[in-house]
Amino acid sequence: MDYHQLVKDCLRGETAAQKQLYEHFAGAMLGVCYRYTKSMVDAEDVLQEGFIMVFKNLHQFSFSGELGGWIRRIMVNTAINYLKKHSRYQTDLLFTETVMHPVSDENPEVTMNTKELAELIRQLPPGYQAIFNLHAVEGYSHVEIGKILGIKEGTSRSQYARARALLISWINKFSAANKNETNYARP
């Protein structure tokens, strides 16, 4: 797809081009939004706000990088702001823990499929969920996460370690349950 021309058409206000851009990225971006929220309704709200931001700031896109990465970045920022603005996420985003918690070296094999893993991530408390997504999936450093969420770097590290440990334990349980079911199924 010729993103250059598509972006130019969008900047001219052509609705057809905007819809084409939306349809091209909406599916993947809804996946991003889904990982940060607790419901599909909230995820779609974030997606909607995010795309409005995309079209509003499209003139800032410099074509020096991937359009998909730029849009993904906006979606992540919109999702974080959404969490901050809504009370149901807010209470879990007020981090107070400052005790360092080391990240375990455990690297379990992720045997589950994409949607199952996404569901497990979404079961994390919002604070853990946001930090895990930002660090493990988006690749933000803890310093950057600290700036984004307004917390200390150490707090981010600690929260991530706990989130990671919790998720790995769930993955292990899930894998064990699956294995048992498989063994049970085989006489």
Place this chain on the structure above:
Amino acid sequence: MHDPKFEKEVQQKMAELEFSPSESVWANVEKAMSGRRRRGLFFFWRFALPVLLLMAGSGYYYFTRTEKHPATAKVQPDIPQAQQVSPAPAANPETHAAPAPIVSETPTATPVTHAATPDATATAIASPKTPDNTTYPATKGSSNKNPTLSSTLTAAGTGTPRTHSRNPLAASANRRQQATNATDNIPAASDPQSAAGTPTPGVPTPGTPTPGNNITMTSTDVVRQRHAYPSLADQRFAAAIHAGKLKSQNSAAAIKILQTPRRPWEAAFVGGAGISSLHQMQLSNYSLTQYDPATAAYNATQITSYAATPTKQYIATVGSGVSFWAGIQAQKALSARWGFSLGLNLHYYSNSVHIGQQVSSYIPAAASLLTSSTVAPIQSYPYYSAGDVQAYTNRYYFLELPVAIEYKINNSKLLPLFWDGGFSIGYLMGSSAVYYNTHSGVYFKDGGVANHTQVNLSTALMVGLPVRGLRVQLGPQIQYGLTPLLNKEQSGEQHIFYGGIRLVVFPGKK
């Protein structure tokens, strides 16, 4: 250091995560984008149009005022209708013929028409002859290049009823021509037949109109004069008397105009400084819950594990802040005491709130490791917790269009007092304010929650100060916003209040 194998595996899996959004998402995005375009146009016309109208009105006034000449624009309405030369009835040929002998010095029994003898009247008017029959060029006022004047003169000579145009220029030219006409017929001193040196007993001297005389000079009167003064010299002298009376009348009209007070629009520089604050109304929790679509959508999903807990309804005390403004004003006196003014101001308001720590900040362009080379800087919404950690100054920049009336309370020339009252329409040009969300209990920056259009009531009491070369008015002023600053669903009704000193400076003395 731990091996990020797990993270890489999660990244790969999450990169494949896709869902199909519902149709309503695109519909809402499209609606928001089209609404944004429409809103831009709406704001343009709502604010650009009044400014354009104001400028157009000012321009019209300015140019019409400079084009008007007192002799043409003001004398005309003050001259009584009877004084103007009445159109003579067509059935009376003698009436039409009467002026002709006076002008052309060639009395004839038959009516002289322009078509037959153009030189007899028009030439005499346009190029008056001296006693030695030397024709001088036509005067500026009687130039035949002026079509209005030409038609008027032609009508006078052809015997058709003389049409008095409502055009002040044409009317003025007509009157000037009448005066020239009459003046040209004042007997010259060298004229052997002239009786100017030896006026007829009982006949007043030209230029000294008899008090109480009716100066109305219709064609019928001219005929009567002809009968009263059968000789040509007497008729000339009577015409001179009429010219004198006409001049006298014009002078009287001019004096009357000078005595009538002119009340033009005046431009002034206005400004002020003081303090501003927010007047808070009572919060309504019920309505807030009802109007929060996100909360409603969340409750609809029946997810209980992260159900919203009742949040503390807390709003910090809003302190006052510095406020100042400046602009221009056009004022017109409606009477000796009342005046009306329009203006255009830029007004800065501020207030202070005590808030907690900032928990959101600017995200640098290179923040993302995944998309470090692709992203552009994006400003996340600044966000502050409730608390008393810091004092934050909310700033608002408004463009205001005030409309006011002014009343002069006393007649003192030393220290006149003025009361000023009116309203203004303001548009929020920019703001750095943080707004309180009663659901999440946080302060955040979001320009969308403010009502960008504000209607304010304002009143001031001012005293006129004797400053050399200027007219200065100075006094206290208060202003109150009738429109809530914020949308109701975001917080309680907050109205902007301003109190300060108002200064009006009129360049030049009245």
